[in-house]
Amino acid sequence: MTKRGQGKPAGLSRERIAVAAVDLVDRQGLESFGVRRLASELGVDPMSIYNHIKGKAALLDAVSEAVLAEVSATAAQWPDDWMDIARTMARGYRDMAIRHPRIFPLLATRAQTSAVAFEALERLTTAMRRAGITDQAIADAPLVLFGFLNGYLLATLSTDPGEAGGPATGAAQPAFDPALYPTMAALAPLQAGFGGEPEFERMLATVLAGIAEGAARA
Amino acid sequence: MTKRGQGKPAGLSRERIAVAAVDLVDRQGLESFGVRRLASELGVDPMSIYNHIKGKAALLDAVSEAVLAEVSATAAQWPDDWMDIARTMARGYRDMAIRHPRIFPLLATRAQTSAVAFEALERLTTAMRRAGITDQAIADAPLVLFGFLNGYLLATLSTDPGEAGGPATGAAQPAFDPALYPTMAALAPLQAGFGGEPEFERMLATVLAGIAEGAARA
DNA sequence: CCCTACTACCTACACCGTAAGTATTACCTA
């Protein structure tokens, strides 16, 4: 009575698995994610997944690659000016992070070596060269920009709201005791929009200003 | 023949557990870290740990709190100028990250709400206020600075070298195909010191310049 | 001296990632 549909292709493929994995992590989070959960989601034996993806690490790689590809896909076209390119990239990257807050830590933690990542870097650096910026400043720029983006987005998205709250609208901060931390407490109102878009634009401008200043400084 | 030393205090304490956990993660990495491993390291039953720390999540909290405390502990004294303070903090933070590369992802991922973290923020913001900087720029500064630090250090330390290589001396990057990514390939020599101290100082200066520029801009 | 609180331990359960082996199908060749 056993051995039912064995051997018959169940329509699995690396891409289909990746799509389902992205969806599963989006819904249930990284903690509970696993090969077995994903397999049951696909209506498939856990080990069948191993025919397409080597192990859990490779699975997570596929997940992060899939969401990273969204960034390039959503950008209709690219400006000429390097600052506009950087801004467009940063905004698209943030939008992706907001769409997939529970996946984003994967991106920030793992080194990105996919083609889409390389293409983005190439696009940015080429535009900076066109603008006649110092090579050293150009070489540093990606690490400064994406270092900031990764760290900032990690911080603002890390407060996992479960289900409540709109997307990226100020995950509540812990509130400072005025007796212990008077300055921080006084500043608290100005940090109300924590994680919001105006704040992001402000800080992005700050970092880009630093890069531009460094380009001039050299 | 069972029931040997049951009930007798084995000298466990939250702090002793945290110290052992830090040491264990430093040596074996986050992946393999677990309650059972830690318990055997301490020569103790796994469940005994639960008498002092609620669960694995709390255990990781204790680990990250312990290494974060090192930063304040190593700084002998603090300068007056806010930029010097920021630099000192950043360097101490980087030194800590280099000492504990496998623990650092924990810090960058989890929101820091410990007293040492708050004190550091209070110190920085108070100094900025003394300098007469706009409140909005002050309120933004910590997130920009530590956002960058977290993202940058994550990127430069993520290439886990296992055992080889000196500390933080250029984890080799993937090398770009000149045919596909000509600009990046041309820039590669300038990225040789990836993760090194001069690079860090350059990028830190870039970010601080951006913050200072934003302070003037407002 | 007993009683209480506390620490440490033991057992057990549900779950995990995955190595190794087996059965079934689809396709290509003759």
Place this chain on the structure above:
DNA sequence: TAGGTAATACTTACGGTGTAGGTAGTAGGG
């Protein structure tokens, strides 16, 4: 059309995990 081959999916099993629940022993206060 028949036979062989490679690919795919499944099954079983092993050693690990976090931790809930219950038990045994000691330390210190009355």
